[in-house]
Amino acid sequence: MPELNRRALLIGGAALPTATSLTPASANAPNNDEAFWREIAAEYDVTREIVQLENGNWGATPRPVQADYFEKLARVNRDTSYYSRRGMGRDLMAVRDRLAEALGVPSDEIAFTRNATEAMKTLIGGYNRLTPGDAVLYADLDYDSMQDCMKRMALRERAEVVRIALPEPATKASLIAAYAEAFARYPRLRLVLLTHVSHRTGLALPVREIAALAREKGIDVIVDAAHSWRQLDFSLPDLDCDFVGLNGHKWLAAPLGVGIVHIRKSALSKIDHDLATAPDGPDQIGERVHTGTLNAAAFLTVPAALAFEARIGLDRKSQRLRALRDRWVVRARSIAGVQVLTPDEPGLYGAITAFRIAGKTSMRDNGAIARQLLERHRIFTVARDGVERGACIRVTPNLFNTMAEMDLLAEALTELGV
Incomplete structure (x- = not known):
């Protein structure tokens, strides 16, 4: 051309x-x-x-969000520890509160990660309810790294790995039926990975309905919402799931380095504390993930990204x-x-x-x-x-x-x- x-x-x-x-x-x-x-x-x-x-x-x-990021980055770079030790924590907790509001969950049910992959690794790697002979399930459209996490975790716990292929072409009914059939076929299923929107094809699963079927069978569900959050119009209560990993730098259009992990308080005990946290530390979601130093400026820009989206x-x-x-x-x-x-x-x-x-x-x-x-x-x-x-x-x-x-x-x- x-x-x-x-x-x-x-x-x-x-x-x-x-x-x-x-x-x-x-x-x-x-x-x-x-x-x-x-x-x-x-x-x-x-x-x-x-x-x-x-x-x-x-x-x-978008430009307004990028401008806000540069401003936040300049402050973090200029004030360094004078800011980090005298107010940055408070500002980051305000961002967490704003994210929780957007997600529709309590603030103490989310924690920062650097991306959805880190959030999902926290959930899958920390899941502690498997016993030898149990089974875990994932599908062909799930993210490659998450499939590998499920396989690694199953190997560690001496569990069986079940992989299913989702129907093509798919309907809501056929997707629910595919998981229902797998749940019935493998009575020792203990954990299932559900990708809300597939990075491969864009197929959106009816997560709430599948999770309800899993709950009836005593199967826990971990949801990969890296691509669905802010691409689709929903909040976490709409999914009705205990464990979710999310991204802020895909469809919210926050700067790179913004991820979120969600764990319901009622299910907190099913995810182990991170190895880098103190054994006598508090029993809260923040003890389940330890990222080291985050890009604080990226998280401090999240309110600007939410504000830009709110204009639409x-x-x-x-x-x-x-x-x-x-x-x-x-x-x-x-x-x-x-x-x-x-x-x-x-x-x-x-x-x-x-x-x-x-x-x-x-x-x-x-x-x-x-x-x-x-x-x-x-x-x-x-x-x-x-x-x-x-x-x-x-x-x-x-x-x-x-x-x-x-x-x-x-x-x-x-x-x-x-």
């Missing part, structure tokens, strides 16, 4: 506005008001070299992400040879969706497809492996993307079909 102002082209010939705050009129605009979303997109300083549709690694921070509204944000996804998926489903893996059933998807070209199931095949999209169309996506029926391409739009960019993807896919 010739070098030109691609971003201007994609919004109809006009350059993106440079406003740093929403006007009252646009703040009350309907969700399909593209002028409103251009104002939101203008808050992001993103690359203009490509159409960025690989936003699953981490989320770009979480429900409206989630709707927009789904609308961007639907824009290309509706067209892609009509293209011969293009298989959209993620279902359209409400509640089973958000922004992330994966597709596969018929017969192209290897990572080599899908790596080549991702390269073709980038080199021929300047559209950046990523190949994902680990799905039972074969590798795929993951597409992940964010709030700075436009409907025109989704149309460009759909047009590019016509060249890939058979």
Whole structure:
């Protein structure tokens, strides 16, 4: 494609506005008001070299959040221990309270981690209810590191590892049935890993319903919500689970290095204290994780990220992400040879969706497809492996993307079909 102002082209010939705050009129605009979303997109300083549709690694921070982060970072760097020993702890606890409010749980049920992986390692590695001969379960769409954690933990405790493949195509009913069947087949199941939104395909599990079935069988549930929190509109009581790991630097768009672990007080005894905590220390969630020094400035920026999101509204944000996804998926489903893996059933998807070209199931095949999209169309996506029926391409739009960019993807896919 010739070098030109691609971003201007994609919004109809006009350059993106440079406003740093929403006007009252646009703040009350309907969700399909593209002028409103251009104002939101203008808050992001993103690359203009490509159409960025690989936003699953981490989320770009909008300019107001980035500015707040630089301010917090400057203070931490300037005042160092004079701040850390005379007020930073108080400020961080205020951030924890604000996060707890957003999550819908008491403040003493969450603790800071550096990412969701660290939160999940805390939960899986610290789980202490396994005995030899028990079983643990995970699915093909779960995150690779979490699968490995389950296998390592099972090896340590001499437990059986059960892996299931989730149905493709999936429905809410078929997903619940898949777990129900596994729960019935393996009576010694003690722990199950549930990924709320898969990083591979974007499939969103009906976590609450599956967890309820597990509870009836005496099975504990650990939830990986790294991709679902602030991509979907929910709070932790909606999941009704004891153990959850979350990320703040994916869909909340906080700076890199923000993670959260949640443990219900009623289930605290099921997770061991961290090795780096004192044996006679208090029995609280903070004793279950010991990260060492955190990037305090990143956590101190969380209120700014929440404030930016509040200008949009979480429900409206989630709707927009789904609308961007639907824009290309509706067209892609009509293209011969293009298989959209993620279902359209409400509640089973958000922004992330994966597709596969018929017969192209290897990572080599899908790596080549991702390269073709980038080199021929300047559209950046990523190949994902680990799905039972074969590798795929993951597409992940964010709030700075436009409907025109989704149309460009759909047009590019016509060249890939058979």
